[in-house]
Amino acid sequence: xxxxxxxxxxxxxxxxxxxxxxxxxxxxxxxxxxxxxxxxxxxxxxxxxxxxxxxxxxxxxxxxxxxxxxxxxxxxxxxxxxxxxxxxxxxxxxxxxxxxxxxxxxxxxxxxxxxxxxxxxxxxxxxxxxx
Numbered sequence: 451x452x453x454x455x456x457x458x459x460x461x462x463x464x465x466x467x468x469x470x471x472x473x474x475x476x477x478x479x480x481x482x483x484x485x486x487x488x489x490x491x492x493x494x495x496x497x498x499x500x501x502x503x504x505x506x507x508x509x510x511x512x513x514x515x516x517x518x519x520x521x522x523x524x525x526x527x528x529x530x531x532x533x534x535x536x537x538x539x540x541x542x543x544x545x546x547x548x549x550x551x552x553x554x555x556x557x558x559x560x561x562x563x564x565x566x567x568x569x570x571x572x573x574x575x576x577x578x579x580x581x
Contacts (some may be wrong), residue, residue, distance in 0.1 A: 455498060456495070456497050456498040456499055456500065456501065456518075457497065457516075457517070458503070458506070458517070458519075459495075459496045459499075460497065461498075461499070463483065463494040463495070463496055463498075463502055465503070465524070466483050466496060466500075466568060467479040467480050467483065467502075470496065470525050471527075472525075472527065474492075474559075475501050475525040475526075475527070475530065476525065477527035477529075478525055478530050478560040478561075479502070479523070481560065482502075482523045482530070482532070482560065483523075484501075484523075485568070485569055485572065486504050486521060487504070488521070488570055489569060489573050489576055490504045490505060490520070490521065490572075490576050491563035492504045492505050495519070497519055497522065499503070500522070500526070501519075501521055501522050501524045501526050501533070502523055502524065503518075503519025503520075503521070503522035503533070503540070504519055504520060504521050504522060504576075505519060505520035505521070506518065506519055506520065507519075507520055507579055509559070513539070514530060514540060519534070520534055520575065520576060521534040521572055521575050521576055521577040523534060523578075528556075528562050529549070529556035529557060529558055530556070530557045530558075530559075530570075531555070531556055531557075532554070532555040532556075532571075532572075533553060533554055533555075534553065534554055534558065534572075534575045534579075535554040535571040535572055535573075535575045536550045536551075536553065536554060538571060538574050538575075539573045540569055541567055541571050541574065542555075542571070544564060544567045545560055545563050545564055545567045545568065546563035546564050546567070547559075547562050547563065548563060552580075557570070
């Protein structure tokens with residue numbers, strides 16, 4: 451069985467965020483890192499070359515059981531992607547403009563959503579994983 455491509459690395463999170471070409475996405479990345487570090491109490495860790503994750507949990511799928519971060523994000527060009535927080539429909543209804551995928555929350559602009567609701571989404575996901 452091949453090891454998953456997305457695993458924690460020793461890459462520098464600050465260097466990754468500082469290298470994001472778009473200034474708004476760069477700022478959003480630093481702000482999201484601060485929010486997630488505050489909520490989780492965990493340090494940011496690079497997972498693969500483009501994702502910043504917090505904590506880890508074992509996840510089982512067809513390829514076996516591997517670790518995955520509890521919450522995380524990637525400051526992608528098309529949409530700022532937040533992982534692990536999109537299954538609370540009540541909070542999502544109050545968030546503001548967004549779309550969702552299987553395990554992703556996509557934000558065109560982080561400053562267009564309710565910051566308190568976004569923080570609560572992260573907190574709820576983190577607490578659920580700890581239970």
